[in-house]
Amino acid sequence: MARVLTPRAEDFPRWYQDLIAKAELADNGPVRGTMVIRPTAYAIWERMQADMDARIKVTGAENAYFPLFIPESYLKREAQHVEGFSPELAVVTHGGGKPLAEPIVVRPTSETVIGEFMAKWVDSYRDLPLLLNQWANVVRWELRPRLFLRTSEFLWQEGHTAHATEADAKDYTLRIHHEVYERHMRELLAIPVVVGRKTDRERFAGATSTYTLEAMMGDGKALQMGTSHELGQNFAKAFDITYSSSTGSREHAWTTSWGTSTRMVGGLIMCHGDDNGLRIPPLLAPTQVLVTVVKETDGSVTSAARTVYEDLLAVGVRAKLDDRVDTPFGRRAVDAELKGIPLRVEVGPRDLANGQVVLVRRTDGSKTPLALAELVGAATAALEQDQKALYDSALEFRESRTADVSTLDDALAAAATGWARLPWSAVGVEGEARANAEAVTVRCL
Amino acid sequence: MARVLTPRAEDFPRWYQDLIAKAELADNGPVRGTMVIRPTAYAIWERMQADMDARIKVTGAENAYFPLFIPESYLKREAQHVEGFSPELAVVTHGGGKPLAEPIVVRPTSETVIGEFMAKWVDSYRDLPLLLNQWANVVRWELRPRLFLRTSEFLWQEGHTAHATEADAKDYTLRIHHEVYERHMRELLAIPVVVGRKTDRERFAGATSTYTLEAMMGDGKALQMGTSHELGQNFAKAFDITYSSSTGSREHAWTTSWGTSTRMVGGLIMCHGDDNGLRIPPLLAPTQVLVTVVKETDGSVTSAARTVYEDLLAVGVRAKLDDRVDTPFGRRAVDAELKGIPLRVEVGPRDLANGQVVLVRRTDGSKTPLALAELVGAATAALEQDQKALYDSALEFRESRTADVSTLDDALAAAATGWARLPWSAVGVEGEARANAEAVTVRCL
Ligand SMILES: [Zn+2]
Numbered sequence: 001m002a003r004v005l006t007p008r009a010e011d012f013p014r015w016y017q018d019l020i021a022k023a024e025l026a027d028n029g030p031v032r033g034t035m036v037i038r039p040t041a042y043a044i045w046e047r048m049q050a051d052m053d054a055r056i057k058v059t060g061a062e063n064a065y066f067p068l069f070i071p072e073s074y075l076k077r078e079a080q081h082v083e084g085f086s087p088e089l090a091v092v093t094h095g096g097g098k099p100l101a102e103p104i105v106v107r108p109t110s111e112t113v114i115g116e117f118m119a120k121w122v123d124s125y126r127d128l129p130l131l132l133n134q135w136a137n138v139v140r141w142e143l144r145p146r147l148f149l150r151t152s153e154f155l156w157q158e159g160h161t162a163h164a165t166e167a168d169a170k171d172y173t174l175r176i177h178h179e180v181y182e183r184h185m186r187e188l189l190a191i192p193v194v195v196g197r198k199t200d201r202e203r204f205a206g207a208t209s210t211y212t213l214e215a216m217m218g219d220g221k222a223l224q225m226g227t228s229h230e231l232g233q234n235f236a237k238a239f240d241i242t243y244s245s246s247t248g249s250r251e252h253a254w255t256t257s258w259g260t261s262t263r264m265v266g267g268l269i270m271c272h273g274d275d276n277g278l279r280i281p282p283l284l285a286p287t288q289v290l291v292t293v294v295k296e297t298d299g300s301v302t303s304a305a306r307t308v309y310e311d312l313l314a315v316g317v318r319a320k321l322d323d324r325v326d327t328p329f330g331r332r333a334v335d336a337e338l339k340g341i342p343l344r345v346e347v348g349p350r351d352l353a354n355g356q357v358v359l360v361r362r363t364d365g366s367k368t369p370l371a372l373a374e375l376v377g378a379a380t381a382a383l384e385q386d387q388k389a390l391y392d393s394a395l396e397f398r399e400s401r402t403a404d405v406s407t408l409d410d411a412l413a414a415a416a417t418g419w420a421r422l423p424w425s426a427v428g429v430e431g432e433a434r435a436n437a438e439a440v441t442v443r444c445l
Numbered sequence: 446m447a448r449v450l451t452p453r454a455e456d457f458p459r460w461y462q463d464l465i466a467k468a469e470l471a472d473n474g475p476v477r478g479t480m481v482i483r484p485t486a487y488a489i490w491e492r493m494q495a496d497m498d499a500r501i502k503v504t505g506a507e508n509a510y511f512p513l514f515i516p517e518s519y520l521k522r523e524a525q526h527v528e529g530f531s532p533e534l535a536v537v538t539h540g541g542g543k544p545l546a547e548p549i550v551v552r553p554t555s556e557t558v559i560g561e562f563m564a565k566w567v568d569s570y571r572d573l574p575l576l577l578n579q580w581a582n583v584v585r586w587e588l589r590p591r592l593f594l595r596t597s598e599f600l601w602q603e604g605h606t607a608h609a610t611e612a613d614a615k616d617y618t619l620r621i622h623h624e625v626y627e628r629h630m631r632e633l634l635a636i637p638v639v640v641g642r643k644t645d646r647e648r649f650a651g652a653t654s655t656y657t658l659e660a661m662m663g664d665g666k667a668l669q670m671g672t673s674h675e676l677g678q679n680f681a682k683a684f685d686i687t688y689s690s691s692t693g694s695r696e697h698a699w700t701t702s703w704g705t706s707t708r709m710v711g712g713l714i715m716c717h718g719d720d721n722g723l724r725i726p727p728l729l730a731p732t733q734v735l736v737t738v739v740k741e742t743d744g745s746v747t748s749a750a751r752t753v754y755e756d757l758l759a760v761g762v763r764a765k766l767d768d769r770v771d772t773p774f775g776r777r778a779v780d781a782e783l784k785g786i787p788l789r790v791e792v793g794p795r796d797l798a799n800g801q802v803v804l805v806r807r808t809d810g811s812k813t814p815l816a817l818a819e820l821v822g823a824a825t826a827a828l829e830q831d832q833k834a835l836y837d838s839a840l841e842f843r844e845s846r847t848a849d850v851s852t853l854d855d856a857l858a859a860a861a862t863g864w865a866r867l868p869w870s871a872v873g874v875e876g877e878a879r880a881n882a883e884a885v886t887v888r889c890l
């Protein structure tokens with residue numbers, strides 16, 4: 001088969017770009033840094049959203065929607081924070097055909113507006129905890145865009161909660177971090193994440209603790225898949241989020257915030273993709289099994305393929321029928337590989353004459369001839385096994401690229417090809433500064 | 446009970462505004478014309494979205510996501526169209542801390558970008574039909590904003606499709622209009638819509654046919670709940686969307702577009718709301734039954750209420766338990782009424798002593814004492830009846846406010862309190878102009 005993608009070992013960033021184009025996942029938008037998410041990738045994002053959203057709701061949070069536009073003055077309130085965003089802002093200066101009296105910022109996050117409204121909505125301890133989440137687009141001007149990983153506009157969820165006590169805020173942050181984010185990534189995305197705290201240097205401005213989930217990509221580098229923050233009373237003080245306690249005193253609330261974004265799609269590609277394309281974990285895959293008519297003779301092949309397809313649907317498998325026999329079979333097979341569909345069932349006239357079809361697994365590339373009667377059972381078993389296989393192989397890869405070391409020098413050497421694990425006491429604040437100077441970051445405590 | 450809302454008959458727009466504030470549905474955002482959709486209303490919108498999205502997918506359309514930002518030059522391409530939007534645009538002139546070389550427009554619709562990409566993605570007749578849908582926020586500068594009905598930013602879905610033939614484009618438009626929009630509105634929202642075509646005067650710029658769904662609000666006025674357009678080859682010619690036919694000739698595609706928005710939430714409020722608040726049709730309601738602990742004595746009331754709540758969940762009813770006994774019962778009851786929760790079950794110590802609870806129906810305000818064992822059956826029956834009852838009463842109201850007339854003069858008189866139905870031959874293009882001059886529109890053919 002002709003080489004479709006640049007091999008990962010040759011040029012990883014190029015492989016990533018090739019894959020996104022050839023698998024029809026996304027395109028660059030007409031404004032630099034923006035992205036068109038094509039149906040193949042959007043369906044993956046929708047399933048991520050649905051799973052994450054259900055888990056968020058279990059924790060008691062409710063979804064709301066805050067405006068895209070924020071008065072520029074709002075971003076001056078929380079000064080420490082804004083300095084981090086200022087060069088990243090897109091500013092609207094004209095509306096309704098006229099210059100605006102006050103410029104408007106396109107939200108880089110809804111934090112400031114949500115803070116403003118939390119202050120209005122919280123009055124008594126009875127109003128706490130206030131648990132809000134939002135799914136929305138945000139804009140942060142990006143000079144070196146990369147599809148899904150760094151785009152000027154991206155889609156995300158941002159959660160913001162207010163609590164009566166520090167302990168409650170901490171418990172909730174950890175619950176989101178472990179029960180929502182970690183489990184979503186491990187169980188649905190099949191990505192083994194390392195979960196921990198950020199150093200003071202890497203912590204989110206204004207947070208008292210920042211928790212992170214770090215995943216190893218196919219090039220041995222780390223990608224931050226999500227973060228959760230305890231904001232102490234800093235945020236509540238900046239926005240005047242106060243409540244009257246049961247004893248009548250006026251107290252500042254304790255707040256948290258937490259977010260994940262379309263960057264997870266980039267992480268999925270770079271964690272599970274191989275030289276033939278994407279590999280989507282079966283639980284996540286919008287299409288789990290593609291039933292392909294290899295070629296048609298008298299109509300009987302398509303009819304047999306349709307029966308297989310319907311049998312799969314009947315047991316709850318997300319199957320799709322590919323009967324586009326006017327497109328060459330080879331091209332359709334390569335396309336399904338590129339797009340990472342977990343299983344293909346090839347239905348062709350020769351095999352059918354023997355009562356057989358071929359089951360092709362994307363995870364390991366194996367092709368197994370099967371009697372028609374065995375197909376559904378074999379497919380459902382393969383889906384379950386391959387979900388685990390993808391997780392296990394990502395974990396094995398990570399371990400093979402993680403060196404246990406005891407000195408900073410050894411850690412910096414190991415970081416050239418992967419990760420290093422060592423005691424924080426061997427690094428310290430000075431060691432972290434030295435590592436940063438060599439473009440190595442301390443990701444997770 | 447004290448009057449909570451301005452009565453509809455006294456001042457309908459004021460009632461609408463009161464209801465939105467008191468039921469905690471939405472707030473004005475800090476930038477004029479923008480809106481904060483609070484959890485109570487956002488949960489309604491999410492359920493509208495889920496139902497509509499599933500219906501759209503059944504027609505074969507796939508979701509995608511196109512960028513928020515559009516180069517200003519894009520909007521000059523389809524000149525006829527742009528003239529309609531120009532004063533409505535929000536324009537970004539600064540990004541990354543610097544003035545931009547070319548101004549960027551915040552999308553008033555994604556039509557132009559989608560046209561651009563359709564032209565890239567469509568090459569052969571095999572690529573057709575191309576059926577795309579997008580859920581997104583859009584911005585159209587609004588000088589006289591009204592929450593949900595006219596806001597500068599709103600949430601919507603916009604569908605755009607390309608077909609090989611005019612007949613296919615027409616069939617698909619009508620399928621979306623009837624099977625998706627009309628059924629969504631009738632079956633889920635319980636709103637009896639009048640479905641038909643727009644006059645040439647009211648037709649969307651660039652469309653060859655515009656189909657509309659019109660609903661009568663509680664003040665006798667019409668609200669357009671959604672539109673679908675056949676665009677002929679106009680749009681394909683503007684964007685160069687061509688395909689090679691099976692005989693090898695190069696042809697322009699036939700395109701359609703169709704959209705519905707958060708305006709439907711406004712329509713829902715104005716169609717079903719009464720002087721006590723919102724009434725949400727049971728199938729749509731995020732919470733169908735609120736099980737309320739009237740007051741607690743020794744813990745036994747809450748425990749009985751919890752059993753009722755769990756019994757309802759067990760049969761698939763979306764129930765919620767209200768055990769906030771430190772908030773006065775009356776206030777909680779008014780709140781549930783305002784928010785339009787279809788059923789309340791009042792669990793109080795006195796009724797419980799007789800083995801009873803009280804079922805309160807939002808639709809007609811009736812209160813029925815029931816033996817505990819009868820509750821679940823009675824509640825599920827009431828949910829089913831009240832879905833129908835809301836539809837029937839909206840239909841009855843509409844009929845009572847619609848006059849069958851034969852002259853334009855009689856129609857204009859009828860329009861003062863409701864709708865008029867008359868032959869188009871009695872109106873005509875000149876009659877329509879005269880009606881418009883008196884602020885009466887011809888809504889639907
Ligand atoms: Zn902040």
Ligand SMILES: [Zn+2]
Nearest residue numbers: 523526650651
């Ligand atoms: Zn147009």
